Amino acid sequence: MKRRQLLGGTGAVVAAAVAGCLGGAGVGGAGGGSDTGSERTITVSKSGEVTGEPDMAVVRAAIEASGDSQTAVRDELSRRAERLTDALEAAGVDAESITTDRFSIRQRTDRRPVEPTDDTDASEPAYVGSHAFRIEVDDADAAGDIVDTAIEAGADNIGRIAYTLSEERQAELREEALQSALAATRTEAEFVAGEVDASVGDVVTVDTDRDRISPVYETAEDDAAGRSTDLQPDDVTVRATATVSYRLD
Numbered sequence: 001m002k003r004r005q006l007l008g009g010t011g012a013v014v015a016a017a018v019a020g021c022l023g024g025a026g027v028g029g030a031g032g033g034s035d036t037g038s039e040r041t042i043t044v045s046k047s048g049e050v051t052g053e054p055d056m057a058v059v060r061a062a063i064e065a066s067g068d069s070q071t072a073v074r075d076e077l078s079r080r081a082e083r084l085t086d087a088l089e090a091a092g093v094d095a096e097s098i099t100t101d102r103f104s105i106r107q108r109t110d111r112r113p114v115e116p117t118d119d120t121d122a123s124e125p126a127y128v129g130s131h132a133f134r135i136e137v138d139d140a141d142a143a144g145d146i147v148d149t150a151i152e153a154g155a156d157n158i159g160r161i162a163y164t165l166s167e168e169r170q171a172e173l174r175e176e177a178l179q180s181a182l183a184a185t186r187t188e189a190e191f192v193a194g195e196v197d198a199s200v201g202d203v204v205t206v207d208t209d210r211d212r213i214s215p216v217y218e219t220a221e222d223d224a225a226g227r228s229t230d231l232q233p234d235d236v237t238v239r240a241t242a243t244v245s246y247r248l249d
């Protein structure tokens with residue numbers, strides 16, 4: 001999956017403005033000074049965005065158990081967890097990609113009387129527990145199949161599925177977004193410099209530490225007809241911000 005879209009850089013010129021400059025234009029003397037003999041600089045902050053198809057997914061699945069003691073609940077969770085993880089590994093998920101997201105056993109405080117039968121007593125189980133798993137899927141297209149596998153293996157809950165990018169793909173798209181942001185800072189700086197009868201010189205400082213990746217989320221819906229889970233995720237957005245100070249000549 002290689003589709004991607006380059007979005008225009010956005011941002012603003014930042015720093016203190018001086019008389020005669022555009023409002024918000026970051027033009028000033030070196031070190032914040034205003035002496036005519038000092039080096040003048042302009043600081044511009046711009047963002048670039050790139051979108052691309054996700055190449056991995058994170059599925060969250062949970063099992064639940066109840067019983068009259070913590071030990072009983074723990075043992076039931078252990079049994080059901082083993083069944084779930086075995087099924088996921090058989091479906092091609094690496095063991096190290098299946099991790100515990102949350103585990104709890106608690107005593108019920110809202111026990112209500114129930115109609116007793118030959119197999120039950122007159123109250124709800126005293127303890128309840130859950131074991132939630134985080135499952136990394138290295139093929140985004142296979143997320144629906146992994147959801148089906150988890151359900152068939154006894155998962156009681158399927159959380160939101162997060163579609164995101166592998167580290168390698170993140171780095172590729174970040175580089176593209178950063179190139180867009182850097183080009184936009186130069187364009188903005190040249191425009192503002194022209195308004196104050198100056199020209200843009202060498203780069204003084206560069207800051208590129210504000211990156212953001214926006215995963216997309218899908219929810220697996222129950223299908224009464226028994227069909228497999230079909231998910232259609234949107235593209236993931238990678239945003240990089242560059243703040244650059246240029247010397248004004």
